[in-house]
Amino acid sequence: MMADQKKVLRLLKTARGQLDGIISMVEDNRYCIDISTQVMATEALLKRVNREILAAHLEHCVKDAAEGQERQAKIDEFVDTLNRILK
Numbered sequence: 001m002m003a004d005q006k007k008v009l010r011l012l013k014t015a016r017g018q019l020d021g022i023i024s025m026v027e028d029n030r031y032c033i034d035i036s037t038q039v040m041a042t043e044a045l046l047k048r049v050n051r052e053i054l055a056a057h058l059e060h061c062v063k064d065a066a067e068g069q070e071r072q073a074k075i076d077e078f079v080d081t082l083n084r085i086l087k
Contacts, residue, residue, distance in 0.1 A: 003056035011049045018042040
């Protein structure tokens with residue numbers, strides 16, 4: 001992985017903490033909107049992690065791929081990933 005590993009891990013651990021908090025909220029039968037707000041915050045954080053990873057992939061893996069089939073395969077893989085995200 002070419003993304004900043006420390007940054008990605010920090011963000012993922014924060015998301016894990018948020019998920020633990022959401023689980024506690026559900027177990028404590030907290031207000032639905034409060035739970036939903038925390039779910040959206042966690043989703044936003046995970047999207048940020050994904051952007052970091054994909055940006056690094058594009059900047060390094062795709063950019064550094066040899067010309068021809070290898071580069072095209074990396075581009076196709078990136079486009080497929082974007083299509084799944086944008087569904």
